[in-house]
Amino acid sequence: MTLLTVSGLVKHFAISGSAKLVQALNGVDLEIARGETLALVGESGSGKTTVGRCVVGLIEATKGSIVFDGEPMTTARNIRHPEVRGRIQLLFQEPMESFNPRETIARAMMEPLIYLGVSGPDRVKRLREVLALIGISERVAESLPSDLSPGLLQRAAIGRAIMSKPDLLVLDEPTSALDPTSRAEIVDLLIRLQAETGIAYLFISHDLSTVRFLSSRITVLYLGSVMETGPAEEVCARPRHPYSVGLMASVLLPHPSLKAPERLKLEGEIPSPVDLPPGCPLASRCPFVEPACRTAKPPAEYPAKGHLVHCINHEKVAALDESIDQFSEFRAISDRMLSVGAPTAPAWAG
Amino acid sequence: MALARTIENEAPVIALRNLTVAYPRYGGEPRTALAGIDLAIDAGEMVGLVGEAGAGKTLLARTIMDAIPGDGRLVCGEMDYRGAPISRIGRDDSPVRPGRDIAMIVSNPRNELNPVLTVGTQITNVIRHHLRLGKAEARERALQMLRAVAIPDPERRLDAWPHELSGGMAQRVVIAIALACNPGLVISDDATSALDVTVQRQVLDLFKALVEDKGVAALLITRDIAVTAHYCDRIVILYDGEVVEDAPRKAFFDRPHHPYSVLLMAAFAHSVSLRRQWTAAPLKTAASPACRFAERCVRRQPRCIAEAPALRDVAPGRRVRCHFPVEAVA
Structure with missing residues (x-):
């Protein structure tokens, strides 16, 4: 409800x-x-x-x-x-x-x-x-x-x-x-x-x-516009918007083997929100940018049920996906590590 | 480790031995804020110093820079810079100068920069003061530095004001100032925590490349263990003014030995039940335990209350301060 x-x-x-x-x-x-x-x-x-x-x-x-x-x-x-x-x-x-x-x-x-x-x-x-x-x-x-x-x-x-x-x-x-x-x-x-x-x-x-x-769900916001909304595991493991991909790639998880794949690099920094140009707000940093991106805001598209993305190239973004879910991988590593040596009885209380 | 020591037996860039700093307490024993820190950093090595707020991370950096805040004082301890003992680096007769030989980068780069001087003036001031260069030469060097930290359009940025820079650009300028005089040691005190994740990664990548390229020793202070997992060669865990674990990166993340190191990892884990297993119930005894971590430790025993553990070697290059470390179990 x-x-x-x-x-x-x-x-x-x-x-x-x-x-x-x-x-x-x-x-x-x-x-x-x-x-x-x-x-x-x-x-x-x-x-x-x-x-x-x-x-x-x-x-x-x-x-x-x-x-x-x-x-x-x-x-x-x-x-x-x-x-x-x-x-x-x-x-x-x-x-x-x-x-x-x-x-x-x-x-x-x-x-x-x-x-x-x-x-x-x-x-x-x-x-x-x-x-x-x-x-x-x-x-x-x-x-x-x-x-x-x-x-x-x-x-x-x-x-x-x-x-x-x-x-x-x-x-x-x-x-x-x-x-x-x-x-x-x-x-x-x-x-x-x-x-x-x-x-x-x-x-x-x-x-x-x-x-x-x-x-349970994540909405990715960039310069005051929604880029992508979807179930948490979908947005993290299979992001469909170039900005979400860039964001996920910059996450640092506490294990050396969990370096996020650099599928896509976002250049530069977030521009000032004063006098935004028309079109997609990410156009200045996006590697997939096309002339169409700069003229009008990309419409909402639904690659899956409950998954919304504002990008005309979302299929291309999905294609470069190697579907590496670093969060699941991290969970497996940390579960393995933390279950070793964990005390079975409560700590000595004095 | 990124840059192996070029000459055998070359001294580390900085070596701290038994560094102890205490703060006086009204009507009581002084509080030991740093207790016997032993730490050495080689050229080209990046050491990650991890700890919580109040662990003494920043105090350690400020002690190295001879700028202990407040009324704290150095009780004992020695410091070597490239093998030569230094008493206090700020003293006039000391050959080691803060800002030239040991540089520091702090978080919030915008506060670091002087708002009424241009970026170029601030970099050249440092260069001219420490390296005694002329105006034109200093400007040329400042330009080189801005290029090295990958600032777009460096000629124009030289005349920019700090308020015209974004957070990431300002932090690059601060890094440029820190590295301008070819320091032996660079200390980064939580330098990237105020930046956005995408920018943090760019700045860390750049910092790591510069450290390796110039063979600088680097101390990366952070409370985020995830940063050290990807950028540091060695991890040092600080708890309440004591080094509790010191290990090479891979060995550390494969098997952290100190219960506090495991607790730090558990804080990132996505499992509530495992996390609870590593969170200790409070200790009932009134007397303060000998081991500083005992109150929060799930592995504590009566021995931890009576006897303070020493920092001991458990493997080559690996030290742990614990009576009952978490050992590797098949």
Whole structure:
């Protein structure tokens, strides 16, 4: 069942003292079903965060529609409307910056419920439930943000976001400020929460390895346009868009034998989103570029069910595919390595 | 290993012995932030230093550069540069100069560059100061460097301002400055973490090629073990100010010996259950254990609480600091 449908989302920002516009989003379509994880990937400047901010209603879109739970979001039925309030939540990248430094974790976590009109005793009751869910003790919850490690604080931030039992959680790079071991703990927590509560995630990230592990579907964004959308394993193992291929080829996995095949090299860097030329946004970096790419935006094509790609040459891209799924290969290697020497009994506790 | 030592018994470019840095603590014992670091890097060798935030990675780099932050101080330890002992490289009578013989690249290249000087001025300033070259010669050398780091249209970029550069281009300029005076050692402190994946790969490929080409010793500091898997010859794992494992790349990734190294690998694995197997339950004893990693270790035994493990050789070129390392099991 569809929870969120975004169609034709356009967001332009004015540049002060200039008639030019930053074309952050140029017609983005996406769909999230209840209880699923859609990952939004792309380089910085591709518009990932802007999509997230439009969805939670922090900024208003220039054009396009957002339908949440069957009803369109409008100026009247916005994020503050009683029917919607508390049902879409946002998690930020930097936990240290998203907490009030003078407020205890417990107070910060209960705060969203005040605005939903939940009574004091019920707020405390819900706090206990959530603390048990995220694995933070009540004693720790009474400390100030500065006493907690970034990983633990991000865990508390997730707790705060789910206090109001949202249907959708928008995660904006939730793990990129964390160490690998803390990142792994956060990812495990997110997987468990989804299994237990049926919450849907819009997971915004540039960490493709985590995305592959966590999400059911992936949308690849480039300069404010969708390049490709499809099931996670399809997009990772058999990408159909030249940009997705380039992106997958630059992933570094932690084993020397897992050097992604350089099927295709993207030259240069992402251009500025000011005054974009017509046509495919990738035209300036694409090795398959043809004159037709520069005149009009490539239409949506469906190489397989549930797999959408905006590229007129997607068959050529599929043909150069040696179908090397480095993520599966990595999984096999790491499973083999980690199962050796793993203790069978719990560690000596002292 | 990329460039074998040209002459037998040639000294490593940099050798650190028992380097210990401590920070005073109000009303208590000083905190040892770096505890007896032993590390040597050969010419043309790229060593990856991996650790979490607070492990002391950046402190180690700053100690080598004689720029220990805050009120930390070097308690003991020796440093050799190309076989000759150096006391403090920043001192006037020291033959080893920071910036010329040992260069450092940090993350966030835009903060590194001076916003009110052109790229060319910043590169030539370094060259003229250290190599005592004239204006025209320095400019010629700066141009060569920009070509070496594959910046398109280098003549024009010489007169560009830092704000006109993208993140990847700015990092290339910083690399050009670092390598301009032919340093013996280059330290990269998380230099590519702020870049996008596609650009990160371009910059790392370039950095690796330059290191091999010029025979520079390189220390690549990162928290991302995946970067070291593809670019480093040797991996050194730092935990809480101590080297816990030091191994050649292939041997390390085939079989990491220290439980912390395995935990780092597990953090990347796509299997929740295997990951849980390597995550330890908290330790109940109040006293701080002798082994610094014991609190998070799944293989800990009573011995780890009582006796600190030493960094010992387990194979040629391979050292582990653990009483109960993860051995290869068929």
